[in-house]
Amino acid sequence: MSNNVDKQQQLLDRADIRVKHEDGIGGAISAFLDRVRSGDLGALPVVVGLVLIWTVFATLNPIFLSSTNLVNLLFDSSTVGVIALGVVLMLMVGEIDLSIGSVSGFASALLGVLWVNHGWPVPLAILGALAVGGLIGYVYAQLYNRFGMPSFVATLAGLLAVLGLQLYILGGTGSINLPYGSPLVDFGQLLTMPQPIAHGLAAIPGIAMLVTGYRTAARRRAAGLSAKSLGGVLFFAVVVTLGLELGVAYLNTSRGVPWMFALFVLLVVGMNYALTRTQWGRSMTAVGGNREAARRAGINVKAIYTSAFVCCSMFAALGGMLAASRLASASQQAGTGDVNLNAIAAAVIGGTSLFGGRGSAYSALLGIIVIQSIANGLTLLDLSSSLRYMITGGVLAIAVIVDSLARRSRVMHGRA
Template sequence: MSAEAGGTSPRVPLDRADVRVRHEAGLAGSLRGFVARVRAGDLGALPVVVGLVLISAVFQSLNPVFLSSNNLVNLLFDSATTGIIALGIVLVLMVGEIDLSVGSVSGFASALVGVLWVNQGWPAAAAILVALAAGGACGAVYALLFNRLGMPSFVSTLAGLLSVLGLQLFLLGATGSINLPYESALVDFGQTLVMPHALAYALALLAGAGLALSGQREALRRREAGLSAAPLAGIFLRAGLLAAVLVLVVWYLNLDRGVPWMFALFVALVMAVDYALRRTRWGRAMAAVGGNREAARRAGIDVRRITASAFVLCSTFAALGGVLSAARLASASQQAGTGDVNLNAIAAAVIGGTSLFGGRGSAYAALLGILVIQAIASGLTLLDLSSALRYMITGGVLAVAVIVDSLARRSRVSHGRA
């Protein structure tokens, strides 16, 4: 017996019960919905993906070596160190704050590893753990100054930049540099170790399968709650495209050395942080605090604890980035963490799509943003252009990213999506 004959009507999803609102359905409807979201200012990763494609096309046309597998492998090695620091910046920006000391913290961590491991004879693992703990302690101090004394994060972390840099110079002493053992596992990890080719292919396929499984579970939960869900055909299409792209990338990298383990670690951290931000109560609280601190407090969120966790994680990631940078260079020096490390880490987070206004961001912003930054640096190096030009171009890209973020925020407000 049909629904009409029985006097009942087909069940309408709760979020589509209002007939005054146009609701899209099917694959074509999903595409139209995506276009509508972009027009409303919900850009997601679209600007940075388009920018990365344009940057790659320009540099490839100027120097055919740019997209060679060898250059891309080196690019991934170099991206991991600053990318991990940028991942911490994403977290602190999510709560509407900033950390200007990440470069100094990374340099201090590298110096601490060099002193404890090489000069004092500690096991490398113990030296690394102490360096990470020292980085977390820096973040805890910033959180204390912010939560208890009301010191703006801009001021406290600027003071931390100078203080921690002084500690770094003190540790390294008159020599100013400590060489790490070239035959050590840490240096090999930072310079040469790559994933077995078969494992890289397996993980690429697993990423596509994971996306399909996650989307299917999300659709099932929404249907059980009486809400509309994405069509399974669209879910499996996106998963298949992701797997195909990743397999193609892995194949191309394997023409040279392969996928660096250090970059794999960076991607694993990005995935873990992304899961925490999207699927846990802590992640939802991070977005709520960044969106409206007072509203989050009235909703029962421990704003101080959430803010403290962001500062501590940011400094810990900065310390880890410093340790990996020392492994990459096989040394800890007074120049570590200085120069453009702060600029690149903050720029990567913002260029990748994390909002400077707080409350909006993604762990993948660090991944996409650092690829843009490193692509610019690699392309200009191949063209044998000066560092001055690299600073100007990176600054221009950062300015464009902030303008896009500001305009998108205005558009979301006008469309009721903010």
């Protein structure tokens, strides 16, 4: 009898030690490793991949990690990155939009026509192109919701139709040059953030992590639940802040942080908040995870699909206009080539699941930096663009394999 009591006391002591351990920084790291083992990889694979890519290219050409080259990389990442943000929303509900490239090209052409040819003020021309992009997405949603047309077919038809509209409004010239020296073109090519503003904004994520972590821990403790220690929250907040501040300081040795990239990050942060902190975002996840269960739970499934289609097309239109400002022109080639593939690949490589119901707005940010790093590094090495397609395709395949294996691991862990 006494032996049993002693064994029970030993188990309680060990459990108490584990609880104390989980309250510290080591506990936070241990919890992270437990999530990884259970298949919840988060952004870990893409971060590891990005480190490897940067290490290889920096070894082959030291210019790759120069501050000047990284500033150009951020400029180039912003345009397709905004488009990829819309793709994340479509993948979250388990659907796809194949017309994002055509919509982006059409929006850039419409911007040029309204602004240069018809003399509209730039803000009105931008709003007009965004409105048309939203209308295109609404048409897709109606084809999907009312007629049951698969998103693959609806957006494939839209790809052809919108491309035809782009060629039609551009006319025989085939291109429209945007005025050099205009605020929009300067925004896409030259404008960077003042150093104090850049450093101030770099401190915000760490502060937000600290405040959010503290409030969440306080609520969980008040409810009698286990919570992360403030030491662990503070540790990760300090690491993030130091990393961002050092990055900003390094970029400031050249031109600084582009305003266009800051806009992209702002959109990512805003969409991440919408997906994680609002009823709409939770509904998006629920619909993508199980449409019928979401409908029975009282979610307006058709409205969720409509919002995904509309937002995706509007992000594509915005990305197309940013690309036009970057190139100072709107042409028949805008939105063609690998824009479609890069935007979709960025969302998937960044960690958004092809199976629906799992993803993050930060997928677009991480994924497009990976793709643009590959393109940039190969350009510096003066290698053929054929290698860029092959390497990007390989990275995309690896990302899908990792997603499939992680999904299988989560299912097995859940059954256990």
